[in-house]
Amino acid sequence: MPTYTMPDVNGKFGKFGGRYVPETLMPALLELEQAYEEAMNDPTFTKELNDYMTQYIGRETPLYYAKNLTKRFAGPHIYLKREDLNHTGAHKINNTIGQALLTCRMGKKKVVAETGAGQHGVATATVCSLLGLKCVVFMGEADMRRQKLNVFRMELLGAEVRSVKNGSGTLKDAVNDALRYWVANVEDTHYILGSVVGPHPFPKIVRDFQSIIGKETKNQMLQKHGSLPDAIVACIGGGSNAMGIFYPFIEDKDVKLYGVEAGGVGIDTNQHASVLVRPNPGILHGTMTNLLQDDHGQIQEAFSISAGLDYPGVGPEHSHLNDTGRVIYESITDDKAVSAFQTLSQTEGIIPALESAHAIAFVEKLAKRMTPAQTLVVCLSGRGDKDVEQIKQILEEK
Amino acid sequence: MGKEKLANHLHQLQNESKNLFVPYIMAGDGGLDKLEQNIQFLQNCGVAAIEVGVPFSDPVADGPTIQNAGKRSLENGTTLTAVLQKLELFKAKRTVPIIVMTYINLIYKYGVSRFAKSCVQAGIDGLIIPDLPIEEEKLVTDVLNQQSIALIRLVALTSSKDRIKMLANRSEGFLYAVTVTGTTGERTAYEKKVKTYLYQLKQQSPVPVLAGFGISTSEQAIELASYCDGVIVGSKIVDLFHQGKTAEIKQLIQTSI
Secondary structure (H helix, E strand, C coil): CCCCCCCCCCCEECCEECCCCCHHHHHHHHHHHHHHHHHHCCHHHHHHHHHHHHHHHCCCCCEEECHHHHHHHCCCEEEEEEHHHCHHHECHHHHHHHHHHHHHHCCCCEEEEEECCCHHHHHHHHHHHHHCCEEEEEEEHHHHHHCHHHHHHHHHCCCEEEEECCCCCCHHHHHHHHHHHHHHHCCCEEECCCCCCCCCCHHHHHHHHHCHHHHHHHHHHHHHHCCCCCEEEEEECCCHHHHHHHHHHCCCCCCEEEEEEEEECCCCCCCCCCCCCCCCEEEECCEEEECCECCCCCECCCCCCCHHHCCCCCCHHHHHHHHHCCEEEEEEEHHHHHHHHHHHHHHHCCCECHHHHHHHHHHHHHHCCCCCCCEEEEEECEECHHHHHHHHHHHHHC | CCHHHHHHHHHHHHHCCCCEEEEEEECCCCCCCHHHHHHHHHHHHCCCCEEEECCCCCCCCCCHHHHHHHHHHHHCCCCHHHHHHHHHHCHHHCCCCEEEECCHHHHHHHCHHHHHHHHHHHCCCEEECCCCCHHHCHHHHHHHHHCCCEECCEECCCCCHHHHHHHHHHCCCCEEEECCCCCCCCCCCCCCHHHHHHHHHHHHCCCCEEEECCCCCHHHHHHHHCCCCEEEECHHHHHHHHCCCHHHHHHHHHHHC
16 A cells, blocks of 8 residues: 555645635636546546657656766766657656646647746647647746747747746746736636646646656666666756656655755855755745745745756645655755766766756765665756757856 | 724625725835825725735736736835834724735745734734635634634636635625636726626625726726625726826726725
């Protein structure tokens, strides 16, 4: 019998989670929850989902033994779960394909989404093109500058990208406007949220669709190595790739789980996105979770070199897993992430997303505390093509 | 005080056959020192109650006008603590009930129990929390009941029959009928179903029903109030205060009630 059964019927992970939204949205959340439960119990739906996962996304993704990186870090055997090899280049599409199929099932024809780095926006625009759904993506002005190519990519796929000028023009502000748009268009539009954040049932639905990462990893480790890994490492913005790989291992207590947040310029400055370093519970975007906020409850701007991690909150389940101690949360600065970006490119010929580079940087630290007899899996959540231009500039400035 | 004062005040105005008119203002827009003056002004115009908004950095229920007012207010350094202190200073001068409208995070961070006590001290009679649906209201209801502060429930065009019934029966002071599927802000037209929606709410609600979101003219106010008990006007009032057009505010209110 499973001992971990979060969230409860009210969408709570302990005290975290829930549905703190305007009444206008409540009926849509209840409808979504019901549609999701029915869909997951409908073999036609799960078969269709599975067919897209294999034929369209290209799953299963390899669990690649990184021989050179293992040698370089001189610690445990390092395996990379290659989510970067998915169609569209990141784990995001595992969720968007599931939610887009749900959209069709609910008889809705339009989709709204937020995006930070543009990966979720591209993954949403892609499945909308595939399934004939109209797609509007909100993206912060600053992020549109940082990720120009992804903006064009979304437009090429037929999506309308709306620029968000409020606040710092990053992910948080894009979520605000996507929520407002959803409130105004809820009758014919589904909101494809891109991470394990937001009101219930989103954190659960996104986790479940992403848990394919962990399920495959488990089977692959048993096949390749004959045992479960000693540690799993994943980067965290909202935390969807991390929940996806952690979830199937939650009850395997011998597997240590590490979530890596963006440390920006440093956690002692006001320019970082490490929410769990100093837990500070509050309510944002429909959920109770730890936040970057001031003493009066005003949300503070997050900061990270990586647009995908630039979020002042974190999924409520991560807040819960931090409280219980089941997952250990760490922080990696911009500099360390850039350096890991280069390291992986040079040792394995794999250019990681800047988000995933945070996980690699932490692996370098963790490897020193582990032995060559042990194994470690790192979720390589996305590929770095989108970041190459930014890294070029950073390295030229040095 | 509190719940009872709000209910009695509205009841009294209804006995005088008046449409209830509740304006919304953003505390701290133009500086917190304006709060007393603006409240006194509205009180003299004959409003039924005043909704005092406290700004939050991420107001997802609000459209551009109130978002911008909130931003200006935050830039002036407005905090929930300061608004509560300010309201306490001139509570003796007020006859009109005060309803604070803010997002749940500010209240949660302040401490729910401490907040309810501060509300009593500040002479606040009711609360509107737009991001606290019935599923989560347990977070505040016990302490608000203890302090006898009204929690005004919002009902939406998308609410099911069952939810409408529950919200109408639980609401204290009045029932806030959201008349647009969207955020706050001026609208030129309403969906056709608004009329029947308000009529149905009126049939079911033991407390007065006030229509809000999108109302900006006395024509709209009078029309909507003919299906329910009155209106809440936010963005338009905020905008007129910001432009210093108080004569227009007075005219809007007095031609609406």
